[in-house]
Amino acid sequence: MEKAELARRLAEIIGSEYVSGDPDTLFIYSHDMTENEPSEPDLVVMPDSVEEVQSIVRLANEQRIPLTPFVAGANVGGLAIPREGGIVVDLKRMKRILEVNEDNMYVIIEPGVTFGHLRACLDNEHPRFRYAYPLSPPYTSVMCNALLDGLTNLSTKHGDMSEWINSLEVVLPTGEVVNIGAAAASKYWFGRAPLPDLAGLFISWQGTTGIVTKMAVQICPKYKYRKRMFVMAYDIDSFFAFVRRCAWTQLYDDIAGFSWPAAKMMVARRVKLTRDPDEPELGAYLDFSGDTKKEMEFKEAMVRDIIKELKDKGIELEPPLLVDDLVKINPDYLKLAEFPTTLDFLIDYGGGGFTWVGSYGPMSKSEEGTKKLFAVMEKYGFPPFLVTRPMKGAHYQVLRFIAPFDKSDQEQVKKVRELCREMAESLLDLGFIPYKAPPWAAELILKRADPNWVKLLKTIKNTLDPNRIMNPGKWGL
Numbered sequence: 001m002e003k004a005e006l007a008r009r010l011a012e013i014i015g016s017e018y019v020s021g022d023p024d025t026l027f028i029y030s031h032d033m034t035e036n037e038p039s040e041p042d043l044v045v046m047p048d049s050v051e052e053v054q055s056i057v058r059l060a061n062e063q064r065i066p067l068t069p070f071v072a073g074a075n076v077g078g079l080a081i082p083r084e085g086g087i088v089v090d091l092k093r094m095k096r097i098l099e100v101n102e103d104n105m106y107v108i109i110e111p112g113v114t115f116g117h118l119r120a121c122l123d124n125e126h127p128r129f130r131y132a133y134p135l136s137p138p139y140t141s142v143m144c145n146a147l148l149d150g151l152t153n154l155s156t157k158h159g160d161m162s163e164w165i166n167s168l169e170v171v172l173p174t175g176e177v178v179n180i181g182a183a184a185a186s187k188y189w190f191g192r193a194p195l196p197d198l199a200g201l202f203i204s205w206q207g208t209t210g211i212v213t214k215m216a217v218q219i220c221p222k223y224k225y226r227k228r229m230f231v232m233a234y235d236i237d238s239f240f241a242f243v244r245r246c247a248w249t250q251l252y253d254d255i256a257g258f259s260w261p262a263a264k265m266m267v268a269r270r271v272k273l274t275r276d277p278d279e280p281e282l283g284a285y286l287d288f289s290g291d292t293k294k295e296m297e298f299k300e301a302m303v304r305d306i307i308k309e310l311k312d313k314g315i316e317l318e319p320p321l322l323v324d325d326l327v328k329i330n331p332d333y334l335k336l337a338e339f340p341t342t343l344d345f346l347i348d349y350g351g352g353g354f355t356w357v358g359s360y361g362p363m364s365k366s367e368e369g370t371k372k373l374f375a376v377m378e379k380y381g382f383p384p385f386l387v388t389r390p391m392k393g394a395h396y397q398v399l400r401f402i403a404p405f406d407k408s409d410q411e412q413v414k415k416v417r418e419l420c421r422e423m424a425e426s427l428l429d430l431g432f433i434p435y436k437a438p439p440w441a442a443e444l445i446l447k448r449a450d451p452n453w454v455k456l457l458k459t460i461k462n463t464l465d466p467n468r469i470m471n472p473g474k475w476g477l
């Protein structure tokens with residue numbers, strides 16, 4: 001179908017003001033902040049209802065036109081770049097919080113609901129409840145984060161965010177709408193058990209199996225008190241000994257770690273980064289909450305006891321600092337006091353380019369993985385930037401290595417591509433699996449994966465999306 005005719009048919013569905021083929025608009029959707037290859041869509045549409053999404057999908061399916069769902073495009077993996085052109089379906093207008101069910105502790109949201117929206121809604125209208133927040137900017141989508149197996153400041157306790165999904169409404173690639181989870185058989189979207197769990201057909205599939213139009217996600221009680229504490233460690237082994245010991249108490253909401261370049265970038269901005277050997281190599285921040293002062297005092301005292309216990313074993317750690325005290329010393333630390341937050345110092349650091357290789361894997365390999373990957377980063381001339389946390393009560397670990405870079409410098413872009421590939425290969429060697437896998441990383445995973453798993457993946461894709469219109473090029477599909 002000619003582009004002009006397609007635009008006309010789409011305008012009939014959603015109104016011409018929400019269909020664009022304007023080159024400036026297409027350019028915006030052709031790339032993201034990473035090194036992944038840009039690729040322009042033919043058109044961008046912004047539907048406002050499930051019926052409109054259905055009509056767009058039916059038209060695209062009939063005409064075999066690629067569709068790429070999109071909200072903020074901040075996935076840091078090129079996952080919303082329309083690799084084969086076609087139509088980008090920008091879901092920002094679908095930003096309603098349809099229900100806040102306090103008694104059953106869930107909210108039903110549309111794709112365009114952001115962390116900023118959800119936080120404001122809960123804080124202002126449902127102050128006894130909270131959601132979990134990542135380090136991603138407040139304008140990114142809560143739904144996308146959950147669909148991508150994302151991680152947040154409650155992941156140490158509760159695991160990745162797909163575990164918070166109760167139910168879904170999905171427009172399949174052929175245009176039918178289907179309810180998944182409890183929503184399939186109950187008017188309460190309370191969970192996924194005890195039905196066969198079909199949510200997995202849409203989680204971590206990067207929009208290749210359908211467009212989710214509603215999602216129920218869990219919320220949890222907001223306790224009266226919450227504190228955030230920083231503890232600095234002088235080397236990798238001491239850091240993980242501390243983190244593991246704290247995680248095994250199962251007392252803390254979040255135990256996240258970061259390496260020295262993170263702290264330096266925040267305060268030093270674009271200055272060349274160096275570390276004095278006497279300075280700490282990694283820091284951890286611990287979040288804890290409770291309804292009574294006694295509970296809080298106990299959790300705080302436990303951190304001090306752990307530091308002492310480890311010191312007796314020869315492991316040197318700095319005494320804990322409360323974030324409120326840090327902010328008094330340097331207001332820049334406010335960025336780390338409350339989430340969601342915008343880590344502008346990080347996104348802007350390298351000159352427009354920002355990328356990472358993030359992975360989930362065995363806790364037992366955290367030290368080895370960190371040492372190996374720091375050496376790889378240094379070999380390529382990048383500071384050893386790690387963000388890490390134990391997940392789901394210390395059942396697995398996140399290792400995420402971050403590289404800001406200058407996007408206008410083609411040499412750096414080439415270097416960052418090589419760096420990411422080598423980091424992903426090294427992580428896979430250690431048993432970690434890259435998450436939110438960009439197409440090149442998906443290829444590496446598929447090459448090593450069980451061939452029958454790959455076959456099943458392809459069978460599912462072909463069954464759900466027989467004309468292969470959904471976000472082609474992702475997951476090698």
Ligand SMILES: Cc1cc2nc3c(=O)[nH]c(=O)nc-3n(C[C@H](O)[C@H](O)[C@H](O)COP(=O)(O)OP(=O)(O)OC[C@H]3O[C@@H](n4cnc5c(N)ncnc54)[C@H](O)[C@@H]3O)c2cc1C
Pocket residue numbers: 068069070071072073074075076079080091111134135136137139140141142143144145146147148149150151152206207208210211212213343346347471
């Ligand atoms: C500085 C920074 C820090 C970050 N920190 C974190 C972090 O701590 N934890 C974390 O998990 N993430 C983090 N992120 C990554 C990311 O921002 C989040 O996971 C975010 O929620 C993605 O939302 P988005 O709106 O950008 O999604 P998009 O990039 O628009 O979409 C993501 C994927 O979902 C698909 N998709 C979009 N809508 C739908 C739909 N309705 N149905 C099906 N598929 C769909 C897209 O095609 C794409 O494949 C960070 C990003 C940045 C820039």
